[in-house]
Amino acid sequence: MKLSRRCFLSFSLGTTVGITLSPLPWKITDDLSIWTQNWPWTPVPRDGAYSLENSACTLCPGGCGISVRKVDHRAVKIDGMKDHPVNDGGICILGASGLQYLYGPFRLPSPLKRVGERGEGRWKNISWKQALTEVSEKLSEIRSNGEPEKVAVISGKKEGTIACLLERFLTVYGSPNFMTPSTVEDSYEAALHLMQGSRASVGFDFENADFVLSFGSGILEGWGSPVKIFQAIGKLKKDGSVIQVEPRLSNTAAKSDRWVPINPGTEAAMIMGVAHVIIREKLYDENFINTSTSGFQKYQSLVMEDYSPEKVSVITGIASSQIVAIAREFAKASKPIAICGRGEGRIAGNVHETMAVLALNALKGNFNREGGLWSVPKPDYIKWAEAKPDQTALEGLEKGRIDGAGSKEYPFMTSLLDRFPKMINEENSYGIQALLVSNANPLYTMPDTEAVKKAFEKIPYIVSFSSFMDETAQFSDILLPNPIYLERYEDVPTAAMYKKPVLNLTKPVVKPLHNTINTGDIIIKIAKSFGGSIADAFKWRDYETCLKETLGAQWEILKKQVVTEDKNFVANSPALETNAGKFQFVADDVNKSQNSKAGIPHFEDLGINGAAGNFVLIPYDSMPLSTGYVASAPFMLKVVSDKALYHQDTVVQINPETALILGLKEGSYANLETSVGSARVKVTLYDGIMPNVIAMPSGLGHTAYDDYMGNGKGVNINQVLGVVEDPVTGLNAAWGIRAKFSKA
Amino acid sequence: MEKGHNTTFKRYGMVIDLDKCTGCGACMVACMQENNVPFKKDETDKIRSITWIRVYKLNNGKPYPDTEICYLPRPCQHCSGMGDHGHSPCVSVCPATATDYGMDTGIVSQIYTRCFGCRYCMVACPYHVRHFNWWDPVWPEGMENYLSPNVSVRMRGVVEKCSFCYHRYQLARERAFVQGRKDIEEHEYQTACTQACPAKAITFGDLINPAHAVYELKNSPNAFQLLERLQTYPKVYYLSDRLWVRMAGDNYLEEEKREMAQAKIKR
Structure with a gap:
């Protein structure tokens, strides 16, 4: 065909x-x-038996309770625990991301030993036996050389059994160098000590207050225990008011009834100005001032002389009429609270500013009562037999702390971590031979990253107990990973800035995923390997036994209900434990050699260093960016605005007016330079910021972890921030830094 | 026990108090964890970043120091369409019946196995609540372990969006059925974002049930909806006592603004 x-x-x-x-x-x-839609790499989550287990969160010092939803043995969701005294069912962004930390690939799978150069990232898996033997041998070598003081600990936690075990170990070993990162709480603690004589943490009863006057505190940006404060502020906004004094329109300022822009760093002057008006118009609580305070005359004369609204207006840039109005509102409120501590309170700040705030609160006598400022006693449930250091240890302890806390210069301080790098880098300190880091990531979180790194390079042996491959772990010699909070028992005392003492217990909600050992167990094991007085101080079989014995009858209760709260707690009213039993407007425990006003609340132009340029760089905190020990989880980074992080670049906020002068546009690149370091950043124009001020997000720029959380996500703000020592406390008072800023 | 478990007619909706919202993003993360939302190494390109609820930042457009900002969380608006016949913009255009209007609940569904990725719905949706999976979701090693079996993991090539945590509704209903109850209580069905919100800004419930909190809240003089004039009849209401925020709910022309502002004040 x-x-x-x-x-x-x-x-x-x-x-x-x-x-x-x-x-x-x-x-x-x-x-x-x-x-194609059934290709095998799209996971099909396995079904199973559902259960709900309550525990506590330790990702920040907030002290919240959590409810973990499980399917068989897998945890699939973290919600807030209902009826928990701190968070009552609510949860913050960090707590909600908890499972990403549990199941993340950046967890340390087993003990690791460094094989390459430091920080190179080459590791060898070793057995726990070998790891513990190596650490014990190293520590006993240092001790047998008669230099036990050359061992230091950086612990992210100040309280609780793990911190106490570490400190106890150091004591019997012979080193006074137990250090903890300082925050604004330390500044409050110092101020409470100076003015009220108490050794207590500060707590704020925002829930019952009717007026909050905040001097730059990021109460909605992670300050204190975030969920508690969010709930309280929501209530307060309905029945009272919040005024935020700050150079930048932060979330806190946006949610306040009024935002009062102020020249950066002059908040203390404003506090004194408000006090001036209250005193001048006799709006203070006369009864409290007359019966429960001392030194009022001296304080009054300083306030009257130096801080009239007109003078304060010149310093702060706030109109004097507004200062008067704010002062009257504050005085008129029946339960007003004034607070200071910038951002989420990462930086301790100037103690005279904190004292000025306490003094302002004292004018209304709003202490230790409903809707006021509370002195919360330190947790006292840890009652171990006193450790008995031997002769070697006693000699080591006598050498004094390397950071200078408790020395003649800073007599009432217990830890000054921010001075540590400086002391190591200076030739005249005795140096450190071994550093143990627990629950902290100083190489990322401490200001002036370069100096911290230089100091760490001088320490020949660094041990990290971190659960994650963070910056400090990456720079260590040996890693002894701790199980994370969802896999272990641990007591969590106090909730940051909460008015009552609470005690939480975390418990193993899931079986440990990796070959980890609780830091508490490691300390007990190492101590036992020493024998003698060191082993004697650690009689417990293991950490769980220690915890059970410490908590006593509370153990069973906590296992069942996660939290105990002293419902009837009332601070001794007024909890004034000074010699005279009075609130001291003028602290006597202060070295007055440098400054005649030292000890009296006042404003000083402190807290900014460097001559780098005409601009002022201030850090800003935000909920989705964690600035502490753990980096922001992938979920949190998804929430971060593209006006804070855009691809690889940190985006800084400047006023459109400033941009015009510099020839910058939305999205242009700029060079930022301070006396500490420099960075290339992108620019976003923001009307909510004072001209000539640059606001840079904190919590970016991790170099460790993995591609999802670190490796080129912006700049770590600590690379450009420095440390300014407060002359009284030695704490870091740097609220910002001078910067050069120009078009790139 | 009565046969069948058909509960009464519902219109689920949400009232979000913008004066309480702090823009912290806890709702977004709670949602991602609850609904197996994937993530990539770089999530800064917000057009391609899959989120079922997103918090927008609004400003009043005034220069320093009169600037004000406000956060606005935006889940799927679950539009009823005119006359509540389920003519939501997306439902009307879907050629695959992959998205449908629940006549019993008022919830707009998304059925991933039906969706073939034409993305008409994304074009039709005036609220940008829909996201397309350009890539297969990949979790870093180990992280698949937290995936919830209650919500299917989406594959490449389909559109996804907020479901008002419909699986929670199903679970609550099943529980009620087993216990011999015909209906569920308000607290038994709450979305993940509502539960998580630390500021308690979100209220969720049945808009037509006078016993539910949202019933009263939505009638507040401060309540408004997004793009009201499109007549999509969303079931998400917003509250704010600030006029400029209420005005930000729609794109008014300059000459309309004054008139609308008057109307909004009077209401």
Whole structure:
């Protein structure tokens, strides 16, 4: 048969029409799409038995309770625990991301030993036996050289059994160098000590207050225990008011009833100005001032002389009429609270500013009562037999702390971590031979990253107990990973800035995923390997036994209900434990050699260093960016605005007016330079910031972890921030830094 | 026990108090964890970043120091369409019936296995609540372990969006059925974002049930909806006592603004 052209064409057409009209193409397309959608790498989560287990969160010092939803043995969701005294069912962004920390690939799978150069990232798996033997040998070598003071601990936690075990170990070993990162709580603690004589933490009863006057505190940006404060502020906004004094329109300022922009760093002057008006118009609580305070005359004369609204207006840039109005509102409120501590309170700040705030609160006598400022006693449930250091240890302890806390210069301080790098880098300190880091990531979180790194390079042996491959772990010699909070028992005392003492217990909600050992167990094991007085101080079989014995009757209760709260707690009212039993407007425990005003609340132009340029760089904190020990989880980074992080670049906020002068546009690149370091950043124009001020987000720029959380996500703000020592406390008072800023 | 477990007619909706919202993002993360929302190494390109609820930052457009900002969380608006016939913008255009309007609950569903990725719905949705999976979701090693079996993991090539945590509704209903109850209580069905919100800004419930908190809240003089004039009839209401925030709910022309502002004040 001959195939004609006509025949060929009609056959082709017939086939086309036939196939089109048949179900074949539709069937194939359908099958194809179903097939591609069932490719095996799309996970199908396994089903199983559902359960809900309560525990406590330790990702920040907030002290919240959590409810973990489980399917068989897998945890699938973290919610807030209902009826928990701190968070009552609410949860913050960090707590909600908890499972990403549990199941993340950046967890340390087993003990690791460094094989390459420091920080190179080459590791060898070793057994726990070998790891513990190596650490014990190293520590005993240092001790047998008669230099036990050359061992230091940086612990992210100040309280609780793990911190106490570490400190106890150091004591019997012979080193006074137990250090903890300082925050604004330390500044409050110092101020409470100076003015009230108490050794207590500060707590704020925002829930019952009717007026909050905040001097730059990021109460909605992670300050204190975030969920508690969010709930309290929500209530307060309905029945009272919040005024935020700050150079930048932060979330806190945006949610306040009024935002009062102020020249950065002059908050203390404003506090004194408000006090001036209250005193001048006799709006203070005369009864409290007359019966429960001392030194009022001296304070009054300083306030009256130096801080009239007109003078304060010149310093702060706030109109004097507004200062008067704010002061009257504050005085008129029945339960007003004034607070200070910038951002989420990462930086301790100037103690005279904190004292000025306490003094302002004292004018209304709003201490230790409903809706006021509370002195919360330190947890006292840890009642171990006193450790008995031997002769070597006593000699080591006598050498004094390397950071200078408790020395003649800073007599009432217990830890000054921010001075530590400086002391190591200075030749005249005795140096450190071994550093143990628990629950902390100083190489990321401490200001002036370069100096901290330089100091760490001088320490020959660094041990990290971190659960994650963070910056400090990356720079360590040996890693002894701790199980994370969802896998272990641990007591969590106090909730940051909460008015009542609470005690939480975390418990193993899931079986430990990796080959980890609780830091508490490690300390007990190492101590036992020493024998003698060191082993004697650690009689417990293991950490769980220690915890059970410490908590006593509370153990069973806590296991069942996660939290105990002293519902009837009332601070001794007024909890004033000074010699005279009075609130001291003028602290006597202060070295007055440098400054005649030392000890009296006042404003000083402190807290900013460097001559780098005409601009002022201030850090800003935000909920989705964690600035502490743990980096922001992938979920949190998804929430971060593209006006804070855009691809690889940190985005800084400047006023459009400033941008115009510098020839910058939205999205242009700029060079930022301070006396500490420099960075290339992107610019976003923001009307909510004072001209000539640059606001830079904190919590970015991790170099460790993995590609999801670190490795080129912006700049760590600590690379450009420095440390300014407060002359009284030695704490870091740097609220910002001078910067050069120009078009890149 | 009565046969069947068809509960009564519902219109689930949400009232979000913008004066309480602090923009912290806890709702977004709670949602991602609850609904197996994937993530990538770089999530800064917000157009391609999949989120079922997103918190927008609004400002009043005034220069320093009169600037004000406000946060606005935006889940799927679950539009009823005119006359509550389920003519939501997305439902109307879907050629695959992959998205449908629940006549019993008022919830707009998304059925991933039906979706073939034409993205008409994304074009139709005036609220940008829909996201397309350009890539297969990949979790870093180990993280698949936290995935919840209650919500299917989406594959490449399909559109996804907020479901008002419909699986929670199903679970609550099943529980009620087993216990021999015909209906569920308000507290038994709450979305993940509502539960998580530390500021308690979100209220969720049945808009037509006078016993539910949202019933009263939505009638507040401060309540408004997004793009009201499109007549999509969303079931998410917002509250704010600030006029500029209420005005930000729609794109008014300059000459309309004054008139609308008057109307909004009067209401």
